Amino acid sequence: RKEVEQDPGPFNVPEGATVAFNCTYSNSASQSFFWYRQDCRKEPKLLMSVYSSGNEDGRFTAQLNRASQYISLLIRDSKLSDSATYLCVVLEYGNKLVFGAGTILRVKS
Amino acid sequence: GAGVSQSPRYKVAKRGQDVALRCDPISGHVSLFWYQQALGQGPEFLTYFQNEAQLDKSGLPSDRFFAERPEGSVSTLKIQRTQQEDSAVYLCASSPGVTNSPLHFGNGTRLTVT
Numbered sequence: 186r187k188e189v190e191q192d193p194g195p196f197n198v199p200e201g202a203t204v205a206f207n208c209t210y211s212n213s214a215s216q217s218f219f220w221y222r223q224d225c226r227k228e229p230k231l232l233m234s235v236y237s238s239g240n241e242d243g244r245f246t247a248q249l250n251r252a253s254q255y256i257s258l259l260i261r262d263s264k265l266s267d268s269a270t271y272l273c274v275v276l277e278y279g280n281k282l283v284f285g286a287g288t289i290l291r292v293k294s
Numbered sequence: 295g296a297g298v299s300q301s302p303r304y305k306v307a308k309r310g311q312d313v314a315l316r317c318d319p320i321s322g323h324v325s326l327f328w329y330q331q332a333l334g335q336g337p338e339f340l341t342y343f344q345n346e347a348q349l350d351k352s353g354l355p356s357d358r359f360f361a362e363r364p365e366g367s368v369s370t371l372k373i374q375r376t377q378q379e380d381s382a383v384y385l386c387a388s389s390p391g392v393t394n395s396p397l398h399f400g401n402g403t404r405l406t407v408t
Contacts, residue, residue, distance in 0.1 A: 189336075217394050228385060228399035229337065272336050279350055280325060280393050284336035 188212060188283045191273050195289035202263045206288045208256045208273030217276035218249055220258050222269045223287065229272055232258075263292045296320065298400035300386050306406045307376045315371045315403045319388030327397065328361055328371050329385040337385055343369060344392055376407045 191208045198204050210218075218235035233240065235247040235256055246259040256273055273285040299318040307313050319326050325344055329337035330353075339353040345366035354361070358377075363369040373380055383402040389395035 193334075228401055229397075230399070231396045276394060279342070280344075281339055281342060281350060282327070282397060283339065284329075286334070286336045 189275050189285035191285040191288045195291050197291045203261045206258045210254050210275045215275045218256050219274040221272040221274050224269050265292050268292045298398050300400035300403050304404045312374045315384050317369045317386030323388035323390050325389045326369050327387045331383045378407050381407045
């Protein structure tokens with residue numbers, strides 16, 4: 186079983202739609218959680234950290250459920266520019282970031 | 295300011311050749327990571343340096359892979375006797391702190407082994 190699992194998608198949504206991605210992780214000792222965004226043939230970039238109480242950054246909302254070892258990302262009012270691969274990332278002991286395989290989002294006009 | 299710089303951007307190697315991939319992290323960044331990303335997959339951890347010390351090399355897939363960061367700045371990932379399964383994008387990332395700091399990735403080196 187992979188340490189971080191994500192639905193690969195693709196999620197094809199119209200502009201303005203709300204879309205949610207989920208991620209599960211296997212190591213209950215994992216310390217911190219993040220969502221990274223990766224555009225085609227580009228490097229990953231930090232989108233947002235994920236806090237236990239849930240956090241919001243503009244149209245993006247991240248949630249963490251430690252009991253279920255589950256992380257989510259909600260994107261409201263999708264834009265064409267949101268099209269990318271979204272990587273769920275878990276920080277493990279020893280400063281090691283473990284990435285999921287990513288979920289592909291395609292926003293269409 | 296300058297970000298993480300990797301070279302070469304693309305590398306084609308014949309099977310059996312040795313390759314060396316270079317990473318220039320952001321100046322002053324303590325932590326440096328190497329990741330391998332195969333097509334359609336997320337980045338897979340290879341190794342981690344804190345300054346010049348290689349603290350974790352658990353992700354290196356075989357003893358053909360070797361990484362160094364002798365002066366705590368530039369790092370080199372060397373792959374000996376390349377195999378076709380080594381074809382991937384090799385990403386370098388640095389961060390200013392030793393724990394829980396955002397990673398800044400370079401553009402990667404796309405290695406193709408023929």
